[in-house]
Amino acid sequence: MYDALTGRFTFPCPARGEARVTLSSFRQLERLPGAAHPAVYHVLFACGCGGEHDGLVSHDDLDWAPLGLQGGVFYNLMTAQLDGVAAELSDAAARRIQAGEWPWSFFCYPEERPRPVFPSSFVLLAPADGAEAVGVAIRCPVCSSVSINLVTAEHLDVPFHNDRRIGVVEHVFDADADRAVEEFSAELYSARFDSRRLDLH
Numbered sequence: 001m002y003d004a005l006t007g008r009f010t011f012p013c014p015a016r017g018e019a020r021v022t023l024s025s026f027r028q029l030e031r032l033p034g035a036a037h038p039a040v041y042h043v044l045f046a047c048g049c050g051g052e053h054d055g056l057v058s059h060d061d062l063d064w065a066p067l068g069l070q071g072g073v074f075y076n077l078m079t080a081q082l083d084g085v086a087a088e089l090s091d092a093a094a095r096r097i098q099a100g101e102w103p104w105s106f107f108c109y110p111e112e113r114p115r116p117v118f119p120s121s122f123v124l125l126a127p128a129d130g131a132e133a134v135g136v137a138i139r140c141p142v143c144s145s146v147s148i149n150l151v152t153a154e155h156l157d158v159p160f161h162n163d164r165r166i167g168v169v170e171h172v173f174d175a176d177a178d179r180a181v182e183e184f185s186a187e188l189y190s191a192r193f194d195s196r197r198l199d200l201h
């Protein structure tokens with residue numbers, strides 16, 4: 001499902017058979033009711049074929065696989081051997097988290113502060129400002145309100161790459177509203193973003 005070396009999730013594509021997409025190509029995420037161990041998320045993603053398709057991703061793949069915290073093998077060109085890469089990656093990830101770095105973060109508007117977050121808290125995503133920036137609605141794991149941030153694709157796709165400054169829409173977003181997707185798009189084109197620093201410490 002997730003390939004830690006390319007940073008891409010694999011989903012079925014009705015046109016090409018298979019799609020490999022990054023997190024910033026996700027458009028909607030929703031936790032499915034029922035399955036708890038592991039929880040399963042329904043994803044709508046923008047495919048390389050030009051369409052948008054549905055996919056399923058487990059909680060582990062979504063939040064932990066990008067950090068290398070699952071099994072995986074890697075062909076080592078130096079030793080011409082297949083190495084287990086999971087241990088190395090997870091070690092590195094664990095060290096960085098202990099040092100106060102966080103793989104993903106966002107700016108919670110009602111709390112007026114940056115917060116660490118995992119991809120499973122993303123609700124809606126869409127390209128904004130041409131293809132340069134990505135708008136993302138994120139449900140705060142602490143206060144449960146939804147804020148809209150404007151970030152680079154790398155901010156989402158590369159764990160531990162956190163934009164120094166991000167755009168923040170200056171009001172709380174109602175992600176449960178009937179027309180949430182339309183309102184989200186409207187917000188992204190309203191250009192009412194304010195710039196905030198995203199230092200967690």
Ligand SMILES: [Zn+2]
Nearest residue numbers: 013015047049
């Ligand atoms: Zn496709």
Ligand SMILES: [Zn+2]
Nearest residue numbers: 108111140143
């Ligand atoms: Zn919050």
